[in-house]
Amino acid sequence: MIDADDADDFENLLRERLANPFLVLAVAPAAAIAEIERQGQRLLAELAAGLEGARRYATPFGPRERTPELVRSAIAELRDPARRLAHEWWARGLGPSSSVAA
Amino acid sequence: MTTFGATIPSQLRARAPQSRDADLVGRAGARAAVRLLIWLALWATVLRNIGASVGTWAAGSLGVCVTFLVAVVIPMWLFVVFPSWLAFRFAAPRGMRRLALAACWMSPLVRLRDLPSIAAFLDVVADRPGTLSGFPTQLPVDAWTALAAALQADRRRSFALAARIVDALAHLPTGARFPWLARVHGVEALVISAFERRDWPATTRYARLGQGRLIALLALVARATRGEEAPPSSLWTRWLAAPLRRTTLPLVRALAWRGRTAPASADPAAPPHATVHARHVAMLEAAARHEEIRSEDVMALAAAWQPAIDDAALAATHARALGLGVRDGAARAQALREQVLDELALLLVRAQGEQPRAPAHPFAETLARRARETEVARIKALLAAFDADRVGPSLHPLAAWERWLALRAAWERAEQSVGRAALATLWRTGVRDRLWGYCCAVSHVHGAHAAWAAHAMFDWLADRAEYVGDMVAVLANRENARIAQSLAR
Numbered sequence: 001m002i003d004a005d006d007a008d009d010f011e012n013l014l015r016e017r018l019a020n021p022f023l024v025l026a027v028a029p030a031a032a033i034a035e036i037e038r039q040g041q042r043l044l045a046e047l048a049a050g051l052e053g054a055r056r057y058a059t060p061f062g063p064r065e066r067t068p069e070l071v072r073s074a075i076a077e078l079r080d081p082a083r084r085l086a087h088e089w090w091a092r093g094l095g096p097s098s099s100v101a102a
Numbered sequence: 103m104t105t106f107g108a109t110i111p112s113q114l115r116a117r118a119p120q121s122r123d124a125d126l127v128g129r130a131g132a133r134a135a136v137r138l139l140i141w142l143a144l145w146a147t148v149l150r151n152i153g154a155s156v157g158t159w160a161a162g163s164l165g166v167c168v169t170f171l172v173a174v175v176i177p178m179w180l181f182v183v184f185p186s187w188l189a190f191r192f193a194a195p196r197g198m199r200r201l202a203l204a205a206c207w208m209s210p211l212v213r214l215r216d217l218p219s220i221a222a223f224l225d226v227v228a229d230r231p232g233t234l235s236g237f238p239t240q241l242p243v244d245a246w247t248a249l250a251a252a253l254q255a256d257r258r259r260s261f262a263l264a265a266r267i268v269d270a271l272a273h274l275p276t277g278a279r280f281p282w283l284a285r286v287h288g289v290e291a292l293v294i295s296a297f298e299r300r301d302w303p304a305t306t307r308y309a310r311l312g313q314g315r316l317i318a319l320l321a322l323v324a325r326a327t328r329g330e331e332a333p334p335s336s337l338w339t340r341w342l343a344a345p346l347r348r349t350t351l352p353l354v355r356a357l358a359w360r361g362r363t364a365p366a367s368a369d370p371a372a373p374p375h376a377t378v379h380a381r382h383v384a385m386l387e388a389a390a391r392h393e394e395i396r397s398e399d400v401m402a403l404a405a406a407w408q409p410a411i412d413d414a415a416l417a418a419t420h421a422r423a424l425g426l427g428v429r430d431g432a433a434r435a436q437a438l439r440e441q442v443l444d445e446l447a448l449l450l451v452r453a454q455g456e457q458p459r460a461p462a463h464p465f466a467e468t469l470a471r472r473a474r475e476t477e478v479a480r481i482k483a484l485l486a487a488f489d490a491d492r493v494g495p496s497l498h499p500l501a502a503w504e505r506w507l508a509l510r511a512a513w514e515r516a517e518q519s520v521g522r523a524a525l526a527t528l529w530r531t532g533v534r535d536r537l538w539g540y541c542c543a544v545s546h547v548h549g550a551h552a553a554w555a556a557h558a559m560f561d562w563l564a565d566r567a568e569y570v571g572d573m574v575a576v577l578a579n580r581e582n583a584r585i586a587q588s589l590a591r
Contacts, residue, residue: 009448010389017383060380061387081426082434089419089438093379093410 021074219246490539499552
């Protein structure tokens with residue numbers, strides 16, 4: 001049996017995990033803040049230019065939509081060291097090696 | 103409060119529901135008699151015309167079989183099956199609501215009292231705005247309106263509510279009405295809704311409730327798509343027998359071809375996840391998609407998490423926190439562990455199957471305790487809505503029933519983990535009187551309109567009372583269920 005509140009909780013948690021700033025910005029968890037800022041600005045410029053490749057980012061659960069708001073939010077999250085620590089911890093497990101092609 | 107009727111509010115005693123029900127029964131009886139007379143007149147005329155015209159045309163040349171076919175089988179089909187076919191296969195899909203209802207009125211498979219519910223169901227199928235949202239006071243709660251509510255919930259992506267309604271319909275008490283037409287056409291609409299969005303677990307779950315050729319085909323297609331065995335011959339046979347052949351042909355052809363060329367494998371599209379983080383998110387995704395999760399899978403995931411969140415791993419995270427310049431790094435690292443445990447407990451609450459009694463690893467006890475606390479807290483929170491004094495005519499019996507479904511789901515889940523002693527305490531300290539009073543109030547305020555739901559609720563209460571050993575409540579609620587059932591007939 002499924003509970004409505006549960007389903008909402010799980011959807012929110014899933015969205016939170018897959019909107020990990022390191023996945024959104026496609027940078028390694030160990031990346032320096034300068035590299036993160038540079039990558040963020042590059043992605044914002046590409047999104048503004050309407051480049052198709054910038055509109056999606058890879059996750060272990062398939063590509064997700066990348067928006068300028070998501071990119072800005074990701075950069076802001078990673079500027080805070082405490083938040084970065086948590087995102088980094090999850091990103092190490094959700095990086096490109098976390099799923100193996102069948 | 104030990105008997106049915108103990109909670110009748112004083113303002114409702116002046117005009118007891120039983121007297122209103124008696125009026126309704128009298129009017130319904132007159133309508134049923136008129137309906138029967140019209141049937142007899144119409145079908146007698148049809149039968150006479152068939153007999154006269156075919157008899158004159160054939161002039162005694164027909165054999166026994168053809169005579170039997172013309173004189174018995176075809177008229178029987180016309181009388182019994184044709185009206186419902188016309189209603190649900192022809193008129194309803196084309197938006198001809200009045201014709202569909204007229205055909206239902208003509209069908210001997212449809213009870214007169216079911217017509218308002220069928221009308222509500224057809225409105226939901228046709229996506230008419232405002233259907234069920236205002237809960238017309240005369241609309242009873244029964245299998246048709248329950249299916250209408252489930253379909254509406256499914257289309258509005260309230261999958262949890264749809265699942266709860268389907269689960270309740272699958273576990274109706276003995277004697278509760280679930281008309282054959284509702285099982286065929288009502289459940290079919292629900293199955294198609296899940297099928298159209300390619301939600302195979304929901305398609306399979308809904309299909310278990312119904313009957314009919316299309317439901318059987320869609321259930322088999324859903325199972326085949328999920329990797330279960332489906333012989334091409336079965337697929338083609340069911341496809342040939344089912345309606346909507348043109349729509350389902352591409353999918354059936356693809357599945358039959360796959361069945362011939364390669365053995366089915368379990369969910370070939372899903373990649374295996376290498377890290378525990380990815381496995382964790384995969385399980386969150388499964389929960390968000392309303393797929394079934396097993397308790398043992400959650401416990402296995404918790405065991406896999408252990409080396410990643412034990413003290414050594416947290417020390418490494420603390421070291422990284424120092425490197426990043428995070429203040430209070432130890433607490434931050436600990437918060438990550440708590441976050442993982444909270445999410446695992448949430449998954450465990452959502453999981454199917456009993457939780458293991460003997461903890462297999464150190465986290466298991468923590469997880470089981472958190473899951474139990476969450477479940478008890480949820481029951482207590484839901485119980486706040488069950489106030490008998492607030493049950494009035496404005497609370498539609500369907501809404502009252504849906505409210506009860508939420509508590510039923512929480513309670514039955516708690517039965518798998520919280521334990522009999524804790525649930526017995528919970529039962530005696532609040533659940534019994536509050537829920538009992540609520541069910542009595544719903545039954546008395548709405549009378550026959552809520553009888554079907556009241557039957558299910560009282561029967562469930564009696565079962566729960568039996569589980570916790572409350573024999574007084576068992577006897578009283580069995581009697582209440584019996585009275586409600588007789589009202590629902």
